[in-house]
Amino acid sequence: WACEFCTYLNWVKSNKCVQCLNPKRKSSPPATGSQDKLQILSVNTSESHSSGNTTTVRMSLNSLPNNSTTAKSSNNGNNLGRKNIFHNPSKWICLRCTYENWPRSLKCVICGVSKDKVIESQPGVGSSRSYDITAPQRQSPTSSLSGRGTVDRFEQLGYQAGASASSFTLSSTSAHPSSPPLVREKRLAVLRSKLRDSDWLWLNACMGAVDGDMESIHAFIAGGGHPSRQLTVQEVELLDRPSAFQAGYTLVHLAIRFQREDMLAILLTATEAAAKATKRLPCMACPDIATDIRRQVVSSLRQRKGDFPCYFLTDCVTFSLSADIEDLARHIQEQLFDEILDRDVQNELEVEEAIINWSIELTERLGSRLYALWNRTAGDCLLDSVLQATWGVFDLDNSLRRALADSLREGAMNFYPRWKEYESMQAETLHFTLDESQWQHDWAVLLSLASQPGTSLEQTHIFALAHILRRPIIVYGVKYVKSFRGETIGFAKFQGVYLPLLWESSFCWKNPVALGYTRGHFSALVPMEMDMDDGIGAGANTDSSDDEQIAYLPLVDCDGKLFHIHFLSGSEVGREEVVLKEWLHCQKTKGGLLVAAQRFGKRPVAVKQMVDEWLDHYRQLQTQPAALSIKSTFSSDGESDDE
Known part of the structure; x- marks a missing residue:
């Protein structure tokens, strides 16, 4: 198989390229449906007694097709990959700094809040509920987003989720600590509806950097994403993993933090290539x-x-x-x-x-x-x-x-x-x-x-x-x-x-x-x-x-x-x-x-x-904009004054 970065021909059994150590890409099966699959964000909430069990959250953000130039219709798209984010149920979460502490820790190792105060502030008895929040159907990366009906559907689902949730919050508690679950769900629904295809690729790439998935990184770069892009506060809130993501992080920061050396080499190469594309010395x-x-x-x-x-x-x-x-x-x-x-x-x-x-x-x-x-x-x-x-x-x-x-x-x-x-x-x-x-x-x-x-x-x-x-x-x-x-x-x-x-x-x-x-x-x-x-x-x-x-x-x-x-x-x-x-x-x-x-x-x-x-x-560029400016400024009946 030929390496896509250095074109070296490797043996079939090789998992990495022997020249540049780039991992062998796994071919994804083609999509068989007539339309692109909807992206589903599944949320499972479990509330229990105050014995230390905490909320378990599972989110699946499906990756998008990585070729934005050939996706002309929804009939020839690729199957969407899935990413999962888990909160370890054996750990207890500090309410002040949201750090996940081990069960035997009596105090939060970050801010020093006592574990007893955290347990007392949690509800005594709860029930297990599951919500399915469907993201808007996404067409080709060049197509426009869904209309207002998608936002209304998100808001309606947000009301339902917020009305039945007790202490569960989908967003980071540090971002809006005083917002009730109802408001958070509504805000997150609106944020999701405003995401473009490139934004979904970006979020999947961030989770891939944490989980070690190279496919999402390749999809983000192939889709025209810049490796130096930084996480915003809203994106961190959507990812809902404050222990891993912070505003200002790039893929390089995540790769260094989670020791993804093979991923770091690809990102640095892509960063240098992107810089060269915009420089002309x-x-x-x-x-x-x-x-x-x-x-x-x-x-x-x-x-x-x-x-x-x-x-x-x-x-x-x-x-x-x-x-x-x-x-x-x-x-x-x-x-x-x-x-x-x-x-x-x-x-x-x-x-x-x-x-x-x-x-x-x-x-x-x-x-x-x-x-x-x-x-x-x-x-x-x-x-x-x-x-x-x-x-x-x-x-x-x-x-x-x-x-x-x-x-x-x-x-x-x-x-x-x-x-x-x-x-x-x-x-x-x-x-x-x-x-x-x-x-x-x-x-x-x-x-x-x-x-x-x-x-x-x-x-x-x-x-x-x-x-x-x-x-x-x-x-x-x-x-x-x-x-x-x-x-x-x-x-x-x-x-x-x-x-x-x-x-x-x-x-x-x-x-x-x-x-x-x-x-x-x-x-x-x-x-x-x-x-x-x-x-x-x-x-x-x-x-x-x-x-x-x-x-x-x-x-x-x-x-x-x-x-x-x-x-x-x-x-x-x-x-x-x-x-x-x-x-x-x-x-x-x-x-x-x-x-x-x-x-x-x-x-x-x-x-x-x-x-x-x-x-x-x-010097040649200097004359071109002037000609365009004359045509656009002094046009009359479709012809410029020079003509």
């Missing part, structure tokens, strides 16, 4: 030219002879956005920025944390606004961002990673002592020490990370990359690492300046590279060229030639605190500003800010060709 728009640029980068790599056999680049190139972007219409510019920038990173660094572009003097008067370019979300983001900030391409062939690994391994006699001294000083501030075996083990881990494509990299690797580039690297990063809920989970120690301290200063360029760091991800920060015909920023280039422009990168944060310099020796600590002036073109602005000058002149021929071809696409 110069290296993606011109892949052949980008390949030639990568060959040029490899050809410029050399290895130093002598005691420090580290690789280095012979060319100093800085990538910047073209000034021609300003000539495009406003809506075309927005489309361009949406397709080239990482809006989430830009917003986090610029708006939420005020890490970049916080100085009006730099962004407006000196024209030194930084833009965060989008790149791959895998562990190669650091290498991608370094090549993007210099040559405007990705490290697809891992040439920069190989140079990094070889430099650390062959230049260990120089890198290891500097790394050990710096880490020892950091450890002393935390009042602990390591023996030599621990240092050797940690260093071996760093070497292993550098040699494995797709693995994330650390501060030491940035330090080594500064030596390969022979240029300083300035990282503008968040101070704290936060979870997807916004909770602080640790310190991010990437922000700061990385200098090629193991080279002679005369062997290096003082032209820095700017990178941005958010939660586990690096991005290239590049400036935009200025139109020198305008007066903007003219004062920033008084010392440069006609073909060279300068962007000014701040060396202090928004509070005026000097950036940390990584991997300084003990003799260099306390002389940070002197060290910066030795390795960078440092200047003071009129506002008193310490900045580093980043010079960028004419692009290499291949890079210029790549940028021009990429921009031609947007």
Whole structure:
């Protein structure tokens, strides 16, 4: 059988693809009915004495056909799969936080409410009732929803269920704790009637992530669903499983929480594919030219002879956005920025944390606004961002990673002592020490990370990359690492300046590279060229030639605190500003800010060709909307004024 992801031909008895470990899909039998089956939500309520027995709820959400383009009628649909959600009857549910505790627990392990109070608040004697709530019949994914009659039918069933229920609630008690069962049933019925086919696929996929069902995940992705979609409060209420689902969760969060590694790999692949579909960077728009640029980068790599056999680049190139972007219409510019920038990173660094572009003097008067370019979300983001900030391409062939690994391994006699001294000083501030075996083990881990494509990299690797580039690297990063809920989970120690301290200063360029760091991800920060015909920023280039422009990168944060310099020796600590002036073109602005000058002149021929071809696409788009606007605005008797 052929794997649907990598097309590898596996043996019949293989349950997983031996290449990508994708599970073998089970073929679903075709539907035999003349119409699509109705989706049924079955609810069984059992109420007993106050001895600790709790309500048992069973819900079945049927999955939908996963091909929205071929489902033209209800006669050729697929059989709908079923998903069940169970509340364990042996556990007791806390009324305050809805956590399911084990029978022997005397208090809720989450909020500490006594089990006796929970039992006293439950009704003494109840009966067992069953309700069948039928969801509206669903046609093709492209068809419209049912009319008002479906909503009325839901409301009627909601009244019946609410009138006979005692303490049972279908929805999460934490969402609307004060709502009576009658109101909840009515609200849930209305919510179900408003669900589209894609919403049902989404809910089935969420339950599949919890239950380990790959079919529902495949159906959701094949139906056009985005893996980064988040659960809403209403959807969590419909799923009625607060111990598993929370608002803001995505399929990736659920797969990580319930340890679905095979499912996680598929979701991450689908997420990257979805991101690529909406991004259009110069290296993606011109892949052949980008390949030639990568060959040029490899050809410029050399290895130093002598005691420090580290690789280095012979060319100093800085990538910047073209000034021609300003000539495009406003809506075309927005489309361009949406397709080239990482809006989430830009917003986090610029708006939420005020890490970049916080100085009006730099962004407006000196024209030194930084833009965060989008790149791959895998562990190669650091290498991608370094090549993007210099040559405007990705490290697809891992040439920069190989140079990094070889430099650390062959230049260990120089890198290891500097790394050990710096880490020892950091450890002393935390009042602990390591023996030599621990240092050797940690260093071996760093070497292993550098040699494995797709693995994330650390501060030491940035330090080594500064030596390969022979240029300083300035990282503008968040101070704290936060979870997807916004909770602080640790310190991010990437922000700061990385200098090629193991080279002679005369062997290096003082032209820095700017990178941005958010939660586990690096991005290239590049400036935009200025139109020198305008007066903007003219004062920033008084010392440069006609073909060279300068962007000014701040060396202090928004509070005026000097950036940390990584991997300084003990003799260099306390002389940070002197060290910066030795390795960078440092200047003071009129506002008193310490900045580093980043010079960028004419692009290499291949890079210029790549940028021009990429921009031609947007120049062509600029004329098309104008023609459409003329026809729609000045139309008369079916003809435009131009006609």
